[in-house]
Amino acid sequence: MNEPLWLKANGTLQLLNYIVDKLDAADSQGKSLVRAIKLDGKSFPALYKSGLEEEREQLWGFLQQMVLWGWFYVKLDRPQSGQALYECNPRLSILNESEVRRVTGRPVRIRSSAELWREAVFVHLNSDESIKETVSRLKVEIPGRSAEEIVHQLALLPSIANEPLLLREVSARLFWGQSKVLDGRQQLVATVLQQDECPFPEMPVQLQVHLPQDGFSGVLFIENQATFEQATRDSTKRYHDLALVYSSGFKGSAKRLRSPSGSSVYFAAHGAIEEKQTAKFIGWLRAEVKLHSWFWGDLDYAGMRILAALRDVFDGLAAWQPGYEPMLDRLRKKEGHAPDEAGKAGQGVIEETGCHYADTQLLPSLKVCGTFVDQEVV
CATH class of the missing domain: 3.40.1360 (Dna Topoisomerase Vi A Subunit; Chain: A, domain 2)
Known part of the structure; x- marks a missing residue:
């Protein structure tokens, strides 16, 4: 479609960039943005800080057009007599992130290996939150393997905790025959097993x-x-x-x-x-x-x-x-x-x-x- 000029206007871009900021902040924590964004003077200053009724109505109309395009969903409280719709506590939910990012020129942020590791730990490790928090700071990287694959194997540690194995034997068994993955990572092993010390020695x-x-x-x-x-x-x-x-x-x-x-x-x-x-x-x-x-x-x-x-x-x-x-x-x-x-x-x-x-x-x-x-x- 031919995009209207108002889509690149400062007032509109302020709102769209605020939305992308929220998306990126949630992504950096390994989360999705699930809460609706409240529209107010902080998120949409061009509308809520304008002293002209005509300008406020125009900006609200621009937002309504983006809703019709399927970019957003806006939920309102029941309007009181004489209230404009933008005065009814509007909350915005994002339906089409890719279009918002395209217009603002801000593609999805490339996530660091540390962020990917943290997300994999919190999704795939069946442990208390405090254990996950510690493990999320003890990143393991193996060329050709994703963070999800590595954490999935790490989660198997409790199944062999009582076997009389050396640390490199444990590593080889868990990580596709690679015996040195756990070298120097006794704290990680002990944390996953919720023990004070790693039960697997490096040597006899x-x-x-x-x-x-x-x-x-x-x-x-x-x-x-x-x-x-x-x-x-x-x-x-x-x-x-x-x-x-x-x-x-x-x-x-x-x-x-x-x-x-x-x-x-x-x-x-x-x-x-x-x-x-x-x-x-x-x-x-x-x-x-x-x-x-x-x-x-x-x-x-x-x-x-x-x-x-x-x-x-x-x-x-x-x-x-x-x-x-x-x-x-x-x-x-x-x-x-x-x-x-x-x-x-x-x-x-x-x-x-x-x-x-x-x-x-x-x-x-x-x-x-x-x-x-x-x-x-x-």
């Missing part, structure tokens, strides 16, 4: 083990390396009859500890290294030999989570009372530290571990006192 878990010279009948996991080193050289017989084990990141890697391909064992040279003793430990680790086992770490919620994670793998594992009792005594004497004093303010409360001693003594005391005690004080 390395276990440092000290075996007593006189043999052992139980196994003690120790959270902190300094305490482990001190314990391996202790001369008080406090750790008599115990194989001592240390590994960084017990909680995140607990499921892999018993898998032959998931953990590597290194025996301390200043402990027993005879084949009979080392074979006994390996037999216990691979669930071929039954031994009692315990965990001892910081008296805080992170330590209790490690305890709970290890209990999922080692039947009957419990909190080690000889280690925790003096720490518990300090806690009750108000000799602990506030979480924010040691960078632990982000530790969430854990309700139970499954260990009777921890659930009836340690956790209740942590909640009442509101402070923590580090393992190294003992």
